[in-house]
Amino acid sequence: MRVSNIFSFKKTYPFIYILFCVQSLTLHLWGGLLQGVMPIQDKLQQFQTLVDQNKIDKDLIRQSFFLFESGSNDIFNYFLSFDPPTLNPDAYVQSMLTQVEDFIDSLYRLGARSLAVFSLGPVGCVPARAVLPSAPVDRCFGKMNKMVKNYNQGLENLVKNVHIKYPGVAGVYGAVYDIVQLFRAMPMRYGILNVSSACCGYGTLGGQMQCGKEGYYICSNPNQFLFWDFFHPSEHAYKLISKLLWSGSQSRIRPFNLKALANITLLHS
Numbered sequence: 722m723r724v725s726n727i728f729s730f731k732k733t734y735p736f737i738y739i740l741f742c743v744q745s746l747t748l749h750l751w752g753g754l755l756q757g758v759m760p761i762q763d764k765l766q767q768f769q770t771l772v773d774q775n776k777i778d779k780d781l782i783r784q785s786f787f788l789f790e791s792g793s794n795d796i797f798n799y800f801l802s803f804d805p806p807t808l809n810p811d812a813y814v815q816s817m818l819t820q821v822e823d824f825i826d827s828l829y830r831l832g833a834r835s836l837a838v839f840s841l842g843p844v845g846c847v848p849a850r851a852v853l854p855s856a857p858v859d860r861c862f863g864k865m866n867k868m869v870k871n872y873n874q875g876l877e878n879l880v881k882n883v884h885i886k887y888p889g890v891a892g893v894y895g896a897v898y899d900i901v902q903l904f905r906a907m908p909m910r911y912g913i914l915n916v917s918s919a920c921c922g923y924g925t926l927g928g929q930m931q932c933g934k935e936g937y938y939i940c941s942n943p944n945q946f947l948f949w950d951f952f953h954p955s956e957h958a959y960k961l962i963s964k965l966l967w968s969g970s971q972s973r974i975r976p977f978n979l980k981a982l983a984n985i986t987l988l989h990s
């Protein structure tokens with residue numbers, strides 16, 4: 722996939738691998754709610770195999786962007802009662818960050834040089850919290866968002882040091898959490914009318930069932946919703962987020978935006 726397709730940008734950039742979106746970091750998190758989620762280490766192994774078999778050109782890897790966004794399932798599942806965690810929240814977040822560190826390490830050894838790490842959004846605000854006995858319905862789940870913020874802070878620290886630890890790597894951190902909170906605080910400004918419920922789903926907040934499962938309903942105006950389904954933002958929200966990550970200021974993505982990262986990557990290739 723080309724960056725230009727994603728961001729509808731006229732210039733053609735080198736190839737991009739989007740491999741690790743909406744995956745799970747750890748193995749022990751397979752729950753009934755989110756089936757078919759592949760742990761990150763398995764994805765990485767698949768990638769490594771392709772490289773070992775010379776099916777992916779090393780130069781191409783060097784010229785590619787690697788976009789990383791992972792961990793929301795892990796934190797959400799921490800609160801699922803049928804999957805009781807053994808670690809306390811801080812230790813759990815630390816174990817997630819260790820996985821991310823290992824992952825970045827592996828990517829570097831595979832030849833990756835341009836890395837964008839995106840923070841998690843406020844996972845405690847997703848409509849799916851309606852299935853959690855401990856979560857409130859009328860506001861976001863504070864305990865969950867606290868874990869998310871700790872994790873995001875850890876991610877940002879990793880990115881800050883990435884060019885020191887890995888010479889030649891350009892890394893940026895996208896503050897998706899803050900962007901989504903902006904939408905929630907000023908929805909009208911972003912053309913959003915409903916920040917709480919899923920457009921497609923069932924029950925409380927539309928969050929008690931996945932979109933498409935028997936009995937679901939769907940709203941008539943999906944573009945006016947922050948959430949498309951019980952867990953994911955709407956296409957409208959994703960578009961806004963990607964625009965801000967592409968060309969936004971340092972309060973959205975730092976130390977520079979994706980457009981500048983693409984520029985640097987081009988200069989090196």
Ligand SMILES: *[C@@H]1O[C@H](CO)[C@@H](O)[C@H](O)[C@H]1NC(C)=O
Pocket residue numbers: 914915916917918919927940
């Ligand atoms: C959001 O959408 C849901 C589902 O359509 C609806 O029940 C709810 O009242 C809406 N909330 C607001 C604030 O419009």
Ligand SMILES: *[C@@H]1O[C@H](CO)[C@@H](O)[C@H](O)[C@H]1NC(C)=O
Pocket residue numbers: 980981984
């Ligand atoms: C891209 O790089 C060129 C050459 O260094 C520079 O003039 C231009 O301002 C850069 N553009 C962005 C968006 O960083």
